[in-house]
Amino acid sequence: MQRNPSHFTLMDPQVCPPPLNSSQSVIGFDKSPASTFKPGHSRNNSSGSSKQSKQGRDWEIMGDLQQLEMCSAPGSSLDLSIPGICEGYLMKRRKYPLKGWHKRFFLLDKGILKYSKTQQDIQRGKLHGSLDVSVAVMSINKKSKRIDLDAGDNLYHLKPSYYASSTSVYQPEMASPAPVIRSHPGVTRKVSAWLQQTHDIDATSNDLARCQAELTELAQLIQRLHWLEGGLPVTNTDLEMRISMQNLSLEKPKRKTGKVFGHSRTLSRVEAMGGMFTSSHLSTSACTGLEGSVQSIPDYVYSQLSNPHGTSPEAKKLQQDICTASHRVHSSLTSIHEILSLERERLRQAWTGPDLRQNTSQQLATLCSTLSELDIQSRLTKVHSLSLSSDSSEESFCTVLPDQSGNLFQLFTCTKIVRTPSMNRHNQRAPSVADSMAEYFDASEVIVCESSSEAEASDESGLSDITTTSTSEPEEGHTAATLNYRASLNNAPAKPSPVPTDTGRRTTLPAPGADNSHIGIMTILYNNIGKDLSRVSMPVALNEPLSLLQRLSEELEYSELLDTANHIDDPYERMVYVAVFSISGYAWASWRNRYKPFNPVLGETYESHREDRGFHYISEQVSHHPPISACHAESENFTFWQDQRWKYKFWGKSVEIISSGLVNVNLPNYGDHYEWNKAVTCIHNVLSQQRWLEHYGEVVIRNTQSDVCTCKITFVKSRYWSSDNSKNEVQGVVLDQAGEVVHRFGGLWHEGIFCDTLSTPKCIWKPNVQPEDHFQFYGFSHYARELNELMPDLKAVLPPTDTRFRPDQRLVEEGKMTEADKKKDEVEEKQRERRKEMAKRGEEHVPRFFRKDVDDAGREVWLYNGTYWKLRKEPGFSNTENLHLY
Numbered sequence: 001m002q003r004n005p006s007h008f009t010l011m012d013p014q015v016c017p018p019p020l021n022s023s024q025s026v027i028g029f030d031k032s033p034a035s036t037f038k039p040g041h042s043r044n045n046s047s048g049s050s051k052q053s054k055q056g057r058d059w060e061i062m063g064d065l066q067q068l069e070m071c072s073a074p075g076s077s078l079d080l081s082i083p084g085i086c087e088g089y090l091m092k093r094r095k096y097p098l099k100g101w102h103k104r105f106f107l108l109d110k111g112i113l114k115y116s117k118t119q120q121d122i123q124r125g126k127l128h129g130s131l132d133v134s135v136a137v138m139s140i141n142k143k144s145k146r147i148d149l150d151a152g153d154n155l156y157h158l159k160p161s162y163y164a165s166s167t168s169v170y171q172p173e174m175a176s177p178a179p180v181i182r183s184h185p186g187v188t189r190k191v192s193a194w195l196q197q198t199h200d201i202d203a204t205s206n207d208l209a210r211c212q213a214e215l216t217e218l219a220q221l222i223q224r225l226h227w228l229e230g231g232l233p234v235t236n237t238d239l240e241m242r243i244s245m246q247n248l249s250l251e252k253p254k255r256k257t258g259k260v261f262g263h264s265r266t267l268s269r270v271e272a273m274g275g276m277f278t279s280s281h282l283s284t285s286a287c288t289g290l291e292g293s294v295q296s297i298p299d300y301v302y303s304q305l306s307n308p309h310g311t312s313p314e315a316k317k318l319q320q321d322i323c324t325a326s327h328r329v330h331s332s333l334t335s336i337h338e339i340l341s342l343e344r345e346r347l348r349q350a351w352t353g354p355d356l357r358q359n360t361s362q363q364l365a366t367l368c369s370t371l372s373e374l375d376i377q378s379r380l381t382k383v384h385s386l387s388l389s390s391d392s393s394e395e396s397f398c399t400v401l402p403d404q405s406g407n408l409f410q411l412f413t414c415t416k417i418v419r420t421p422s423m424n425r426h427n428q429r430a431p432s433v434a435d436s437m438a439e440y441f442d443a444s445e446v447i448v449c450e451s452s453s454e455a456e457a458s459d460e461s462g463l464s465d466i467t468t469t470s471t472s473e474p475e476e477g478h479t480a481a482t483l484n485y486r487a488s489l490n491n492a493p494a495k496p497s498p499v500p501t502d503t504g505r506r507t508t509l510p511a512p513g514a515d516n517s518h519i520g521i522m523t524i525l526y527n528n529i530g531k532d533l534s535r536v537s538m539p540v541a542l543n544e545p546l547s548l549l550q551r552l553s554e555e556l557e558y559s560e561l562l563d564t565a566n567h568i569d570d571p572y573e574r575m576v577y578v579a580v581f582s583i584s585g586y587a588w589a590s591w592r593n594r595y596k597p598f599n600p601v602l603g604e605t606y607e608s609h610r611e612d613r614g615f616h617y618i619s620e621q622v623s624h625h626p627p628i629s630a631c632h633a634e635s636e637n638f639t640f641w642q643d644q645r646w647k648y649k650f651w652g653k654s655v656e657i658i659s660s661g662l663v664n665v666n667l668p669n670y671g672d673h674y675e676w677n678k679a680v681t682c683i684h685n686v687l688s689q690q691r692w693l694e695h696y697g698e699v700v701i702r703n704t705q706s707d708v709c710t711c712k713i714t715f716v717k718s719r720y721w722s723s724d725n726s727k728n729e730v731q732g733v734v735l736d737q738a739g740e741v742v743h744r745f746g747g748l749w750h751e752g753i754f755c756d757t758l759s760t761p762k763c764i765w766k767p768n769v770q771p772e773d774h775f776q777f778y779g780f781s782h783y784a785r786e787l788n789e790l791m792p793d794l795k796a797v798l799p800p801t802d803t804r805f806r807p808d809q810r811l812v813e814e815g816k817m818t819e820a821d822k823k824k825d826e827v828e829e830k831q832r833e834r835r836k837e838m839a840k841r842g843e844e845h846v847p848r849f850f851r852k853d854v855d856d857a858g859r860e861v862w863l864y865n866g867t868y869w870k871l872r873k874e875p876g877f878s879n880t881e882n883l884h885l886y
């Protein structure tokens, strides 16, 4: 199996500046072991380039489109002109509303792909969306003729229209081989703008060309003159050779001869003169009279030529021509010089001017990290495809990446990971990029990651119909409604919080979050290709001081909504409150995109006993393969439980997190049992610092105890123009048995939800105000800051498996990153040893506080076994046998 990235060609060194090397790749690259980047690749090596040989069965790497382009000399058959407009119908996948493939008119112009329902719409400027292809990662599945375009902020799934439906019109222009797309992302655009302004440079090159022509003319004239005199062509070497043959010295002449040979004396004559010819003949007293200086050979020739003695009229004419030509050359060169001086001055002014000076270093830093990420990303994809080359189960997926300059594309293979039941356990394949992302996010060993084609298959099978919604496109109706909800929310009076705000707990963390912007995420993945990633320790600087178990408990931050619901007699209104509770659990996402939670080790627990809120919560990591966190909370007003497992889809720039466990709530006063799925969480631009999170898809809430009503909530995908107003929209309806809308509500999941169909329309929920210094402290809310606090009274009663005792997480909280890194390795190593030991004994880990069960629909669920709080009370964890995980 080939995993060596060494034959990777990213750019042609002859034409382009070479890509950054490891030490340059990321500005201020960190010193952590995981981030030492050793590409060791040789450039311009054919094995990684153009139309790469087949990798595996269906795999093909087309690595060097850009090279072809760049190397093509003027006049070669390759067309280097700016591509024209490319347009036509394509099928675009959408899952909500009207799930399926929809025919859309696409237009690709200057690297921007726009689409609309019809050509007329595009012409009228009525766009449905647009995407900058130059910044997108393109995956091509040759078999199913599918293209996925992931531009970080936008994700398109496309296929030619004639594949999708027989009724659709065949569009030859779209079916023809895809044109090589050249585009101009940010910097290139600026440079080209600069170049366009410098028209004079073009004039300079014209001048130069003219100069060259004149010089050629001059040379011809000289030669003609020479021949006219009956001589042979003269060159420096020629002359030198003859001089040396004559044993002539070019040194200072010893004596001065009064005799001056006329210009018609040629070297052939010199030769003929034999010993008579001395070095003094090279001293042209007629020209310089400088006895002591030795002329250069061209000077000599020139002086000979310019000697007017005994010239024929024809020779005279030639001399004149030579002079005129020389003058022309001189004036051309003068004007070139002037232009260059002017340009130099312009550049100097621009450089010393405030604009550029201020921005340059920042721009450079961004540019460098973008370049390095692209570089690494491309290599990673390539290496990844190589690592899978012996696996025959992949389909032909081809990833097209923009190169550094953004002008051209490089094609690499990506993979389809076929999901087989055996994959959940001991599978033998090499880790994939997708897995790597999964591993990276939760440091687990194997997570199933769907490829796009598989996602489609699962779509079509109706499986995860709701949860895999990745293209819940915004509707015009949504916008108008959201505007109204927003206005209502703004007008709604600020409600005093029903839970006491002063909890007596800490309001800040011991230390601010470490800056991790220098950590190249792709670099980490790249460095660990081919390794078992569970054995690779991720730099702890990427972690926030909370574990996923604690993170899940954050979904109860607005538990008062359930308290209220448990006292509402009207089932429809009750449903509204349950729905808004489910939305409130997503509010954290607008502030938390820079760090990842700690992945709990198997058997890790976390309790949250909130007397102020009237509930107690317990959670446990019940499975490591696949990672499953189970939790359970109880209060007099509700019971809340869920077991979450998630899959990742890595599209090249964004990661979609698809949770598969259901969330459950019981309201004891009415005997209700609500259950609902989770929306998809998407981390856009995951590899860069412009990362942002979005939730989208449809969530359906059912009451398993009564079919009086159901609720549908839509997390609307942001629009392509992505103004802040169109982000984070959410809207829902409560439907009665007949499917009639009883209530409507909506708003933004980070700003609040308004319901206008209640007898008194009202704002149901607004998130708590974020602390002012939240950016400094991991984006944590007041609530999140309290989660890892270890008060002395708690310390005495907690089991040693509680997350609060995790030493690495505690060190991160204290800002001691180096120690934390070391401790994290130890904790992970301990977990591996425990696993090995158990395997040796043939034992399987049995969770302590949860048991596996099967629900009415036949799904595997993890339910609380009711022992935690009892044991905690009697005999107390200090008197029980506990696991010692850290």
Ligand SMILES: CC(C)CCC[C@@H](C)[C@H]1CC[C@H]2[C@@H]3CC=C4C[C@@H](O)CC[C@]4(C)[C@H]3CC[C@]12C
Binding pocket: 441, 521, 542, 551, 592, 593, 594, 595, 596, 597, 644, 646, 657, 659, 678, 681, 683, 686, 691, 693
């Ligand atoms: C590059 C890194 C540092 C970016 C940050 C990644 C963050 C945003 C990712 C990493 C792990 C992710 C979490 C993994 C699992 C779940 C459970 C699911 O039911 C809701 C989403 C949630 C809670 C995810 C939210 C986003 C998350 C926290």
